[in-house]
Amino acid sequence: MKDRALHSTTEVSFEVNGKAESLTLDNRTTLLDALREHLHLTGTKKGCDHGQCGACTVMVNGRRINACLTLAVMHEGDEITTIEGLGELDNLHPMQAAFIKHDGFQCGYCTPGQICSAVAVLEEIKANIPSHVTGDLTKPAALSPSEVRERMSGNLCRCGAYSNILEAIEDVAGVSA
Template sequence: MLFSRGESMTATPRLPVTLSVNGEVRTLTLDPRVTLLDALREHLLLTGTKKGCDQGQCGACTVLVNGRRINSCLSLAVMHEGDEISTIEGLGTPEALHPMQAAFVTHDGFQCGYCTPGQILSSLAVIEEIRAGVPSHVTGDLEAPIPLSDAEIRERMSGNLCRCAAYPNIMAAIRDYLGEGA
């Protein structure tokens, strides 16, 4: 768009958005084009959620919104007014790891660690999806309870990529968390 002499572009209006992030209510004033990922990282300084591909293909930006996992790079922050958002920072602390975090450490479910926050949050969501009876592409019988099989877990975790190929260790961590050993 070209502007004539004397015309100027008007700034995009900023909108207030209130989010509950890791149990803490936070109000931000944002450009409506800001993704949830950028709101978390750049505005709230919660850098555990990673920007990988920025196209929703790698899962490094996975967070939980109202208990369901999403790729935060594909969602605008203003769409989550009043939502409960959980990031890796809300799970545990270095002194008191969440049991899934501890399982990842025990089973070396990470190498470079870049994808690990998204992997951990997805792992927790996968277990809840299966327990809630949400079918996946590999679910055989839609009438029966869904088994916590390796095939189900692998299929559901397929949206979280690990360049280091720590997949067997991630599976072992999930199994350990479930109390099934590895």
């Protein structure tokens, strides 16, 4: 009985990239490990495994999160979108296409997290969710380089493609880069 308490499992069901998934997981399994190791969605990367780099960014119910910092069992019934769920090879998501157009990557390791975060950033601004640099909370949030930089600050790129990433986001938003 004591051993069972140490290795408890739970069945969790959620929707991943539009597909219903049900897994029996150790309660300590992170969402990142459930996606990568159990569902074989390896686009989401394990970078620091401490929530500091953003390589594992996915969207849960439309909000971006670091998948390494949350347990899979906490997402019962949630809708999860990974980089694999944004577009397909012959039909890229506009953000994926903009990253290619503006060379928003170098080594590419952080790119899936950057793209998922960028998609969510535009939705946050559209929904008028303020950031720490939003100047006037009585007016709608506006897309500006400082807003994008602040909102994307949790996604690190060791190669330094930040200016190209900003151009890609502005392109998708319809703002002149």
